[in-house]
Amino acid sequence: MRAVCVVDTALVTAFGDGPVALWRGLSAGQSAIAPLRRFDSGRYQSRLAACVPDLKADGDDSLLLPLLERLLRQLQPVPADSR
Numbered sequence: 773m774r775a776v777c778v779v780d781t782a783l784v785t786a787f788g789d790g791p792v793a794l795w796r797g798l799s800a801g802q803s804a805i806a807p808l809r810r811f812d813s814g815r816y817q818s819r820l821a822a823c824v825p826d827l828k829a830d831g832d833d834s835l836l837l838p839l840l841e842r843l844l845r846q847l848q849p850v851p852a853d854s855r
Contacts (some may be wrong), residue, residue, distance in 0.1 A: 782846035784839055786822035790846055 783790055786804030787797035797804060804822040808819075813819045829835045 778826055779851055780847050782843050784824055784843050786824055788825065
């Protein structure tokens with residue numbers, strides 16, 4: 773078996789960016805689920821969602837790239853192997 777080392781974490785959630793924002797929201801007993809305003813949800817069973825705040829794309833582009841950019845900005849460079 774090979775050893776695995778976790779060297780960093782990065783999160784983008786409806787509570788905000790990073791593990792601290794997530795922990796604060798959860799430990800305060802808050803819910804990030806709110807009425808959906810990003811698009812018309814009239815045809816869906818639920819009109820509630822946990823949306824990532826301030827996530828925007830250009831025109832009709834996917835939200836995936838802006839989400840990944842926010843995620844990757846949080847990560848530090850991977851440390852060199854110390855063996």
